[in-house]
Amino acid sequence: MMETNNTQNKVLFESLFSEYVDVVYRLCLYKISDQAVAEDLTQETFTRLWKMMCNGSRIDKPKSYIFQIARNLIIDHYKSQKTLSLDALQEDGFDPKDKSIGPEVESDISLLKDSIESLETDYREAVYLRYVEGYKVKEIAEILDVSENLAAVRLNRGMNKLREKFTKS
Amino acid sequence: MKTKKSQFDKAVSRLSSQTLSDEVKSRMLDTIYAETPIATATPTPFVYGWSSWYRYAATSFVVIFLISTGTAYASLDSLPGDWLYGVKTEVLEPLALSLHFEAEGKNRYRLSLLQKRIEEVEELKEQGRATVAAVRINFDVTSDIVGQLENGAIFSEEGENEAISSEIRSYNSKIMDFDLQIDTIIKEVETVPAIMPTTNTDLDSVVNEKVEEIIDVDDVPKMGNVAEEVEVIKKVLPKTPLPIPEGSPVKSLSDEIVNKLDL
Numbered sequence: 001m002m003e004t005n006n007t008q009n010k011v012l013f014e015s016l017f018s019e020y021v022d023v024v025y026r027l028c029l030y031k032i033s034d035q036a037v038a039e040d041l042t043q044e045t046f047t048r049l050w051k052m053m054c055n056g057s058r059i060d061k062p063k064s065y066i067f068q069i070a071r072n073l074i075i076d077h078y079k080s081q082k083t084l085s086l087d088a089l090q091e092d093g094f095d096p097k098d099k100s101i102g103p104e105v106e107s108d109i110s111l112l113k114d115s116i117e118s119l120e121t122d123y124r125e126a127v128y129l130r131y132v133e134g135y136k137v138k139e140i141a142e143i144l145d146v147s148e149n150l151a152a153v154r155l156n157r158g159m160n161k162l163r164e165k166f167t168k169s
Numbered sequence: 170m171k172t173k174k175s176q177f178d179k180a181v182s183r184l185s186s187q188t189l190s191d192e193v194k195s196r197m198l199d200t201i202y203a204e205t206p207i208a209t210a211t212p213t214p215f216v217y218g219w220s221s222w223y224r225y226a227a228t229s230f231v232v233i234f235l236i237s238t239g240t241a242y243a244s245l246d247s248l249p250g251d252w253l254y255g256v257k258t259e260v261l262e263p264l265a266l267s268l269h270f271e272a273e274g275k276n277r278y279r280l281s282l283l284q285k286r287i288e289e290v291e292e293l294k295e296q297g298r299a300t301v302a303a304v305r306i307n308f309d310v311t312s313d314i315v316g317q318l319e320n321g322a323i324f325s326e327e328g329e330n331e332a333i334s335s336e337i338r339s340y341n342s343k344i345m346d347f348d349l350q351i352d353t354i355i356k357e358v359e360t361v362p363a364i365m366p367t368t369n370t371d372l373d374s375v376v377n378e379k380v381e382e383i384i385d386v387d388d389v390p391k392m393g394n395v396a397e398e399v400e401v402i403k404k405v406l407p408k409t410p411l412p413i414p415e416g417s418p419v420k421s422l423s424d425e426i427v428n429k430l431d432l
Contacts, residue, residue, distance in 0.1 A: 022188045043197045108180035166174040
């Protein structure tokens, strides 16, 4: 019985990992703009998920839970970075260029942030999930753990606001 | 600073294409299992969604029980204040709502529930049972439906349904205006005594009739209680006749009553 349950958990975990590992990685990359840190945070996200599953905790909404873990880890990372100065890091031989992503991707992320992060808080995640991940309203609602209608409200209003920021090319 | 849409789309496309290699993913899994080996896992299986199954099962059991005992059918005609009213509004109606799978169907059903709430208040009035408690129960349930409709104004991914949103806003503003009107009249009556005697035995019915004219159930649900408002007015009935300010709604109220009493 124990082996069967563990096997079920492993199958389910690997299914979630397979489906969301790149999604979480891109979210971390978008927020942090550092490839190595994005990989670390992605791994930590799924480590925590696996530990929760192994502890027998019931997780009713795994998609929402995965994103919540990732968001919390990103926030924790920002907080920890505030306590370190760049000068102190460079004294230890740290060169920020070593761990940064390529200049093209960095430029892309910067451009996206200028647009999306200037929206109201409620709209940002919905717009990000639609544009970058291509999710529909139902999936966005599951991830954000809100009703489909509320997700649609946020998405539509966010997209309308975003369009106002575009110049005519 | 404005951005070109084409630049934005290109940036989105490049970010969307960022993925981890299979080698990195495999290494991640190995590390995860190394930190929490499967052998140490507890026997409780990970199953998500069971809580919702339990909810559906529990609700189904309650509904079957209610139907089999005739309670459900009896609750359909219940009014605010009846002990079965909660069965109708908290069990049967949410169950019926859940049977509408599309947002449009759910919102149409909610609008029909709003109409039902209006009819209930009208029925309360006809039966002389429009107490404060009953009308407040009705108002709480109605507000909840309006709140759901406000959140459910979007029918599809294409955009907001402006017609429904506009209807909801109009309904809400009517309620607020009406509530303000009643509140103003009550406050005026409390502060300015009306020119009316207290001894006339027909006064109760006259005042009652006048207050009922103010609360027109055909427009919006009742916000207050007719009987309570009558009591408020009666409290400030004449001790000493004082002039009522021009333009005060109380003045017109008392003039009509005075006329009816042939004073």
